[in-house]
Amino acid sequence: MPNWPYNWPYKGNPDLNLVELNKGAHYYAYSPVLSTSVYTEAFANIVLPTAFQNIPIGVSAQYASRNGYICLGLRGQRPSGDSSGVDIGLLNTGNGWRPFYYDVASGEDEATDYSEDFSDYIASSSATNAIIVVKPMGATSVGLYVRFVNSAGTTLLTFDQTLPVNYRASWSQYYRFASLIPSLSTASSINTDSTYMLGGQFTNLGLYNQSTGVYYPWGLYSTSPELISDYWTVYHPRCNVTYTNNSDSFTIDHWA
Amino acid sequence: MRKICVVILVVFLLFTSSLFPAAAETDDPDNPVFVGGEEVTLSAWAEEDARLAAKYSLMPQYPLLEDYGSSSNTITDYRQPITRAQFVRFALSYAAVMNHSSQSTFQHLVEVLRAEKSGASIRFPFTDDMTSDVVVAYTLGIVEGRGNGVFDPNAWITRQEAATMLYRTYCIFGETEDEPGAIRFPDKAEIAPWAIEAVSILQGWSVLRGMEDGRFDPHGYFTIQQCMVCFLRLYELAPVSWQKGNVTPLFSVEETVKGIEAFSNLSEISLRLDGPLATFLRTDTSGVMIGATRYYLVYQIGGVRDLPEALPSDDLGYPLENVEFSEDGEILTYSIILDADKHSMYQGQKTLLYEQGVYHVMIDVGSCEMTVTKEA
Numbered sequence: 001m002p003n004w005p006y007n008w009p010y011k012g013n014p015d016l017n018l019v020e021l022n023k024g025a026h027y028y029a030y031s032p033v034l035s036t037s038v039y040t041e042a043f044a045n046i047v048l049p050t051a052f053q054n055i056p057i058g059v060s061a062q063y064a065s066r067n068g069y070i071c072l073g074l075r076g077q078r079p080s081g082d083s084s085g086v087d088i089g090l091l092n093t094g095n096g097w098r099p100f101y102y103d104v105a106s107g108e109d110e111a112t113d114y115s116e117d118f119s120d121y122i123a124s125s126s127a128t129n130a131i132i133v134v135k136p137m138g139a140t141s142v143g144l145y146v147r148f149v150n151s152a153g154t155t156l157l158t159f160d161q162t163l164p165v166n167y168r169a170s171w172s173q174y175y176r177f178a179s180l181i182p183s184l185s186t187a188s189s190i191n192t193d194s195t196y197m198l199g200g201q202f203t204n205l206g207l208y209n210q211s212t213g214v215y216y217p218w219g220l221y222s223t224s225p226e227l228i229s230d231y232w233t234v235y236h237p238r239c240n241v242t243y244t245n246n247s248d249s250f251t252i253d254h255w256a
Numbered sequence: 257m258r259k260i261c262v263v264i265l266v267v268f269l270l271f272t273s274s275l276f277p278a279a280a281e282t283d284d285p286d287n288p289v290f291v292g293g294e295e296v297t298l299s300a301w302a303e304e305d306a307r308l309a310a311k312y313s314l315m316p317q318y319p320l321l322e323d324y325g326s327s328s329n330t331i332t333d334y335r336q337p338i339t340r341a342q343f344v345r346f347a348l349s350y351a352a353v354m355n356h357s358s359q360s361t362f363q364h365l366v367e368v369l370r371a372e373k374s375g376a377s378i379r380f381p382f383t384d385d386m387t388s389d390v391v392v393a394y395t396l397g398i399v400e401g402r403g404n405g406v407f408d409p410n411a412w413i414t415r416q417e418a419a420t421m422l423y424r425t426y427c428i429f430g431e432t433e434d435e436p437g438a439i440r441f442p443d444k445a446e447i448a449p450w451a452i453e454a455v456s457i458l459q460g461w462s463v464l465r466g467m468e469d470g471r472f473d474p475h476g477y478f479t480i481q482q483c484m485v486c487f488l489r490l491y492e493l494a495p496v497s498w499q500k501g502n503v504t505p506l507f508s509v510e511e512t513v514k515g516i517e518a519f520s521n522l523s524e525i526s527l528r529l530d531g532p533l534a535t536f537l538r539t540d541t542s543g544v545m546i547g548a549t550r551y552y553l554v555y556q557i558g559g560v561r562d563l564p565e566a567l568p569s570d571d572l573g574y575p576l577e578n579v580e581f582s583e584d585g586e587i588l589t590y591s592i593i594l595d596a597d598k599h600s601m602y603q604g605q606k607t608l609l610y611e612q613g614v615y616h617v618m619i620d621v622g623s624c625e626m627t628v629t630k631e632a
Contacts, residue, residue, distance in 0.1 A: 016601060017546075017570055017600070017601055018570070018599060018600060018601045018606070019546060019547075019570045019571040020545070022571070023545055026545075064543075067543045067544070069544075069545070079292050079293050079317075079318055079319075080293075087544070087545060093543075102522065102541075102544050102545075104541070104544075104546050104548045105360075105548070105550075112360045112361050112363075112364045112519065112550075112562075113519065113520060113523065113541060113548050113550065114364075114519075114520070115519075115520040115522045115523070115541065115544075116520060116521065116522075117521050117522055119521070137325075137386045138324050138325050138386050138387055139318075139321060139324060139387065140324075140387045140388050140389065141380075141386045141387060141388065162380050162386045164367070164387075164388035164391075166360070167317075167318045169318075169319070169330075177545070179545060181543055181544065181545065182542075182543065183542065183543035184542050184543065
């Protein structure tokens with residue numbers, strides 16, 4: 001990978017797109033290609049960030065506010081042969097975390113974009129965690145379950161829907177990411193605008209194996225089986241990730 | 257047991273060549289038919305119609321699946337019986353063509369504009385089918401459930417059931433003034449009362465022509481290739497057809513624009529230009545990991561077509577300059593000015609996409625044919 005910035009932590013063979021360099025500090029982790037009829041769902045207990053600042057500070061007004069994402073995802077094969085993903089998880093535009101999904105159509109396939117920001121399901125500020133399950137439901141739909149809980153473990157809000165997406169001949173990978181993206185791609189963006197998302201974690205990460213009935217740890221370097229093949233950060237150390245066998249702790253901090 | 261039944265039935269259907277004249281059951285290896293990139297197997301009598309159906313965009317957009325609950329096994333042998341879920345894919349292709357629209361955009365419009373009106377939920381009304389295609393077909397009135405939230409997607413369709421579903425699909429666009437005539441099939445007494453109107457009218461239009469022995473065979477199973485041919489005939493022979501120019505579009509221009517706007521609360525219409533024949537729209541979705549720009553032509557006569565990006569981008573599309581229609585509205589032109597070379601990167605390999613410069617784009621509004629030239 002001649003153009004990969006080696007000073008940024010990565011594993012495997014990251015698929016860095018130049019576009020990502022305009023999306024602020026973030027990280028991605030991908031499973032290897034696997035059978036989603038064996039690994040039927042991805043699970044995480046997300047610890048919501050303890051500090052979230054999405055409005056730029058101390059910079060000119062031309063810099064847009066940012067959208068925070070803590071997401072899982074599913075990647076599958078489109079009819080053109082391209083593989084493309086559906087981002088499924090949580091979005092925060094400044095007024096709280098809520099379910100979200102986004103399936104961008106591939107340019108070569110006649111398709112439409114499916115996406116929704118479920119603003120009727122915004123978690124209150126007392127929410128500390130989000131239990132999330134993502135699963136393929138067929139060629140044109142995915143399942144998203146989100147349960148927001150407070151520090152006492154009390155359920156505050158539950159979201160459980162099957163969501164329409166573009167056709168996939170097959171689903172083949174799970175992934176996750178956390179990011180803090182300029183809300184207007186056309187606006188200028190810099191990674192020193194004093195926005196941040198701190199204290200977030202993916203915990204209890206697991207891929208459910210239907211054959212064995214077991215959730216296998218889905219940490220960045222978990223083994224037996226190895227369920228992450230590619231991991232990369234962008235703009236390290238403004239995005240910094242620490243990990244265990246089944247959890248990631250991440251900070252995104254665009255300090256000035 | 258079911259597998260045995262499938263084999264027996266397929267063999268039966270192969271040798272009875274129902275509905276159509278007897279002909280050799282061989283494929284033409286020099287001129288294959290593809291659906292969604294996969295070659296399909298047809299009886300010889302159906303091949304020419306398949307090519308015509310493909311030409312009219314009446315074929316499903318994607319390969320048919322054996323079971324839409326598990327996405328991997330495709331069906332390419334069109335001589336097999338058709339399931340309810342597979343029928344839906346043909347019906348929606350026909351409906352999109354009748355609405356002069358790109359299929360995926362048409363379906364999405366139905367989802368956002370018709371669901372509320374029809375009382376159907378945009379999410380999934382059936383417990384045994386989680387595909388948006390079936391929801392759209394249900395919303396349009398093409399299919400009904402079996403009751404208790406069951407759709408029964410993998411059930412085969414009898415020929416009399418197919419007649420009613422074909423007719424319902426047609427009626428989305430044109431209620432017929434034809435009175436049901438006398439059914440001429442010798443086994444008409446076997447046709448269920450609920451299917452008589454549809455069979456009568458479709459027979460009157462020569463959409464249904466009966467078996468080789470003249471019977472309708474209402475309880476026999478409909479095959480995939482029969483379904484394909486019947487939708488082709490419906491398109492060519494029924495009184496209302498886009499081809500004949502007498503379809504009342506499902507959605508007005510303003511409804512279509514409103515629907516496109518409602519596709520996502522993450523996207524917005526960033527450009528609208530009204531012309532004599534069509535309205536040009538650009539939508540942008542930003543604030544996400546991979547932004548997206550889409551272009552549409554919404555026609556005054558009804559329908560909507562997706563337009564490709566003149567210079568495909570990995571994220572939001574490039575800004576457009578000097579967007580205008582010709583005086584007669586038949587040509588849309590715009591320019592894209594790149595002030596620097598544009599690159600893409602895949603797995604660390606950086607490649608040049610477009611050199612800096614001025615690109616002129618010309619689109620034929622009727623055909624959507626696009627030409628892009630770089631200024632010298």
